[in-house]
Amino acid sequence: MGKRPKNVAYVVRRGRTPGIYLSWDECSEQVNGFSRPLYEGYSTQLQAQQVWEAWQQKEPAAVTTLKPADLHAEKLNESNDSQLGSEATAREIPAQPRGLKRCNFIIDLTTSDSDAENGPPTTKSSYTFVDLTGSGGGDQPPPAKKRKTDTEASEGGDSNPINAKLEAGIEVQQEAIRLTPAQEAVVQLAVGEHNIFLTGAAGSGKTATLKDILRRLTACYPPSRESTEESKFPSVQVVAPTGIAALPLDGKTTYSFAGWKTDSFQQPMEKLCENVSKRVRKAMMKVQVVIIEEISMVENQFLERLNLLMQYVLGNQRPFGGKQVIFVGDFHQLPPVKPFETCLACGETMTKQNVGPVCDHKTCPRRGKAFKMGDKWAFRAPVWSQLKMKHVKLEQIHRQHDTGFQDILNKIRNGILLSDEEWEALTAKKDTTFAVKLMSMRNHVISCNERCLNSIRAESKSWEALDSCQKLYYTDDDIALYSREIERKAAEHKETLKDHRLPKRLTLKVGAKVVLLSNTNPSGGLVNGSQGEVVKFVDTVAWPPQEPDSSRRKAEQEKINEFQRKRGHLCPVVRFRNGKIATIQPVAQESLRGPSNDKYVVCRAQIPLALAWALSIHKSQGMTLDNVEVSSDAIFESGQLYVGLSRATKLEGLKVTGYSREQLEMDEDVLDFYKNAPWEDLEPSNALW
Numbered sequence: 288m289g290k291r292p293k294n295v296a297y298v299v300r301r302g303r304t305p306g307i308y309l310s311w312d313e314c315s316e317q318v319n320g321f322s323r324p325l326y327e328g329y330s331t332q333l334q335a336q337q338v339w340e341a342w343q344q345k346e347p348a349a350v351t352t353l354k355p356a357d358l359h360a361e362k363l364n365e366s367n368d369s370q371l372g373s374e375a376t377a378r379e380i381p382a383q384p385r386g387l388k389r390c391n392f393i394i395d396l397t398t399s400d401s402d403a404e405n406g407p408p409t410t411k412s413s414y415t416f417v418d419l420t421g422s423g424g425g426d427q428p429p430p431a432k433k434r435k436t437d438t439e440a441s442e443g444g445d446s447n448p449i450n451a452k453l454e455a456g457i458e459v460q461q462e463a464i465r466l467t468p469a470q471e472a473v474v475q476l477a478v479g480e481h482n483i484f485l486t487g488a489a490g491s492g493k494t495a496t497l498k499d500i501l502r503r504l505t506a507c508y509p510p511s512r513e514s515t516e517e518s519k520f521p522s523v524q525v526v527a528p529t530g531i532a533a534l535p536l537d538g539k540t541t542y543s544f545a546g547w548k549t550d551s552f553q554q555p556m557e558k559l560c561e562n563v564s565k566r567v568r569k570a571m572m573k574v575q576v577v578i579i580e581e582i583s584m585v586e587n588q589f590l591e592r593l594n595l596l597m598q599y600v601l602g603n604q605r606p607f608g609g610k611q612v613i614f615v616g617d618f619h620q621l622p623p624v625k626p627f628e629t630c631l632a633c634g635e636t637m638t639k640q641n642v643g644p645v646c647d648h649k650t651c652p653r654r655g656k657a658f659k660m661g662d663k664w665a666f667r668a669p670v671w672s673q674l675k676m677k678h679v680k681l682e683q684i685h686r687q688h689d690t691g692f693q694d695i696l697n698k699i700r701n702g703i704l705l706s707d708e709e710w711e712a713l714t715a716k717k718d719t720t721f722a723v724k725l726m727s728m729r730n731h732v733i734s735c736n737e738r739c740l741n742s743i744r745a746e747s748k749s750w751e752a753l754d755s756c757q758k759l760y761y762t763d764d765d766i767a768l769y770s771r772e773i774e775r776k777a778a779e780h781k782e783t784l785k786d787h788r789l790p791k792r793l794t795l796k797v798g799a800k801v802v803l804l805s806n807t808n809p810s811g812g813l814v815n816g817s818q819g820e821v822v823k824f825v826d827t828v829a830w831p832p833q834e835p836d837s838s839r840r841k842a843e844q845e846k847i848n849e850f851q852r853k854r855g856h857l858c859p860v861v862r863f864r865n866g867k868i869a870t871i872q873p874v875a876q877e878s879l880r881g882p883s884n885d886k887y888v889v890c891r892a893q894i895p896l897a898l899a900w901a902l903s904i905h906k907s908q909g910m911t912l913d914n915v916e917v918s919s920d921a922i923f924e925s926g927q928l929y930v931g932l933s934r935a936t937k938l939e940g941l942k943v944t945g946y947s948r949e950q951l952e953m954d955e956d957v958l959d960f961y962k963n964a965p966w967e968d969l970e971p972s973n974a975l976w
Contacts, residue, residue: 294328295810296335300342301325307335307866309811333537336812336865469969470496473679476967478503482606482674483613484582484666484964487681488700489620489933494536496681497578497615501525501536508575520573527580530806530814536580540806541589544570545596550879552629553636553886556592560599571600574610582616583926586623587658587668588631594670606673614676618664618957619700620926621905626663661956678964692938699929702953713932713943722914722942724901725931731918736898745796748824748857750873752791752893753850756781759879759886780880780887789876789893795821795859802902803861805874805895812865816906818899819863825870828856833872843890846875850892859896871896904931920945926954 297308302317302324309332318324329335466474470492476483477500487493501523508522525538533540542548546567551559577597579585594607601608627637627644633651637644642657665671684693695709705713726732740747756777785791788804795801803817833844850873862868875892904917904927917931935941 294330296329296332297326298329298335298339298342299324299326307332307339307811331537332810332812339866340864466496466499467492467681467683469681469683470499472967472969473681474499474503476677476679477613478507480611482611482676484676484678485613485615485681486617486679488617488684488697489930490684491681492683493615493617493681494580497536497580497613500613501578504576520570522573522575523578524570524574524576525578525580528584529581530809530816532581533814538578538580541579541585541593545593548878550877552592552631553634553879555634556595556631558634559592560596563596563600568600571597571608576611576613577607578613578615580615582614582665583618583620584616584623585665586626587662587665588627589623590665590668591670592631594668606670612674612676614665618666618960619953620930622926622954623663623665624905626660627658661954664956664960666960667956677967679967679969680961681969692935692941695938696929696933699932700953702958710943712938713941715942717939717942722916722940723907724916724918725904725907725934726901726918727904727920727927727931729903731920732901732903733898735901739900740794740796740799740898743796743798745798747794747796748859749792749794750854750894752784752787752789752793752891753846753853754781754784754889754891755846756880756887756889759888776881776885777887780889783880784889784891787876787891789874789891789895790897793894793896795824795896795898797821797823800899801859801861801896802899802906803863803871803895804897805876807869807871807874807895811867811869813863813867813869817863817865819861821859822862822868823860824857825860826856827858827870827872830856840877842888843875843877846877846890846892847873850875859894861896907931907934914940916942916944918945919943 294311295309297311297314299305299308299314299317302314302321304317306317308314308317311328314326314328318326327335327338329338473483473485473496485493485496504523524544525533525536526541526544527533527536527538528541530540532538542551544567546564547559554562579590597608597610598604598606601610603609606612629635630637630646630648630651630653632653633646633648635646635648635651637646640657643659643662645655645657646653648654661667691712695705695713697703698705698709724732724735726735758773758777799821801819801821803813803819804815806815807813833847854873858870858872860868860870871894873892874895875890877888877890880887880889907930915931915935917928917934919928932941932943
């Protein structure tokens with residue numbers, strides 16, 4: 288038998304403070320010496336999170352509905368106050384005991400497209416990925432003994448067979464997902480080492496298929512039994528353009544996998560290759576299969592950069608250095624954000640001209656060569672055709688079982704105009720009390736959230752962002768510049784922070800719905816897009832000072848310290864959907880502005896939260912929602928209306944508002960691609976394509 292993987296997360300059901308813990312030391316503090324403790328260990332944090340959520344849903348006391356205002360008077364567990372005083376930054380406080388009420392209408396943004404597809408998620412997983420499980424789990428706890436709670440003893444045990452096995456200390460192996468013949472055919476292509484593009488309409492089972500691909504590919508590349516530095520890197524790596532898309536699959540963002548920051552592309556490709564870190568080198572050398580989720584949001588030139596980087600690191604001119612590649616996504620959905628900002632060859636900012644984005648830098652080898660906006664898609668990247676992929680599409684819809692609703696979605700997806708009757712079905716009056724509002728315009732989202740915040744009768748707390756800009760370095764030419772000229776440029780660059788993802792001013796109350804805007808703790812399930820609710824505020828002035836780490840440079844830490852000196856040490860405490868309670872401290876996010884010979888560093892420091900009664904359609908991609916209200920007003924991008932509507936599981940839980948019945952034409956380049964791609968014959972289907 289192979290060596291059992293070490294546990295890196297523990298679910299404490301009965302102990303001093305029930306919750307999820309990321310090391311045996313933390314878990315043992317809750318169970319050692321406690322009368323009849325109940326806990327389980329898991330090899331990934333995701334497994335623990337899934338079991339914790341399933342248990343909370345089973346426990347009546349854990350899903351009692353509260354109105355937002357009721358939380359202001361809710362007394363939190365006393366043990367949390369002592370932990371708040373000793374934690375440093377964004378550290379999780381163990382989840383509340385089962386007797387504490389919690390809201391059941393907080394929407395979980397970490398839900399993937401597969402949540403309503405092909406049955407419930409499995410509770411055990413046999414694969415692990417880079418850097419998402421932390422370093423905990425070195426010491427293993429004693430084997431769990433079979434236990435029953437007092438309630439179970441009197442009522443005949445747990446009615447849930449999986450939970451019953453877990454509570455008895457029996458290891459539950461990951462079960463194979465029940466696949467359709469078409470899905471099984473895709474999995475066989477993956478196991479056969481083919482490069483694949485997997486697509487399908489929203490709710491067609493792409494993510495369910497991907498999970499089984501992961502299960503089987505990981506079995507083909509079992510982890511090494513030797514404890515070496517290389518052994519911690521996976522052979523099968525999932526990456527995605529956003530953290531919220533990567534988290535459900537224990538993956539990484541595309542930037543993290545390549546070791547890039549948001550301003551890295553201001554360097555020429557040659558420099559990106561020369562500056563690759565040892566960690567990235569080792570990860571790319573170890574990986575055998577790279578899986579890119581949400582491929583529609585990956586820009587042509589981003590994909591090409593990643594391909595060139597892997598070729599350089601591996602010393603292999605084959606596409607992606609000869610590694611197997613699987614792309615997953617639907618190009619009918621959201622496109623890349625801000626494509627063609629910088630030139631791949633030289634790193635300079637590209638200019639928007641009538642013919643398209645152009646690099647006009649005088650020494651660039653691509654000078655004067657324009658891109659068409661249709662070139663933004665990943666399938667237009669040169670490496671796409673070089674990969675010689677198997678193109679496969681899933682046609683059976685699992686999320687929506689109403690064929691009428693499926694027909695409406697298929698029409699919108701393919702750019703076919705809806706009839707008056709179909710529009711009336713979408714706009715009919717329905718109960719939207721607990722619906723999440725999805726809107727296309729950010730200012731509409733802000734207005735809706737402010738109205739909801741004002742309806743809470745509780746004291747508000749506010750934080751003003753701390754913005755700064757300074758010249759990166761000085762040259763001989765700068766000596767001739769007046770300081771006013773440098774100040775003028777700095778002011779211009781600082782003005783660009785008005786569009787920063789962190790809010791200029793953040794106002795919160797206890798009971799406010801919020802979304803996390805930073806990958807605060809990926810190993811703990813707290814990433815950009817995680818949603819929760821403010822439960823209290825805490826003064827962190829007595830906490831130990833933060834120190835720079837591998838993900839936070841010294842300059843950024845100095846801005847955080849300055850923010851706290853000027854704005855105070857009060858921080859919100861948020862209960863997230865995964866059961867975690869975390870104190871959210873400020874972050875500082877830097878980026879570069881200006882040409883290569885005149886660089887400035889702009890920075891915004893702020894609490895990384897935003898209100899979340901309403902969300903932008905962009906942020907909703909990948910979610911599955913039972914109740915959703917979509918505004919058709921001001922839809923400005925092809926794919927937006929389709930993404931918003933297809934988040935719903937049923938027509939009864941969906942309402943479209945707004946006066947606009949106009950449908951933007953679907954992108955012609957996407958329609959042509961789907962029409963002409965060499966699709967594999969998986970199985971007959973009556974679906975609209």
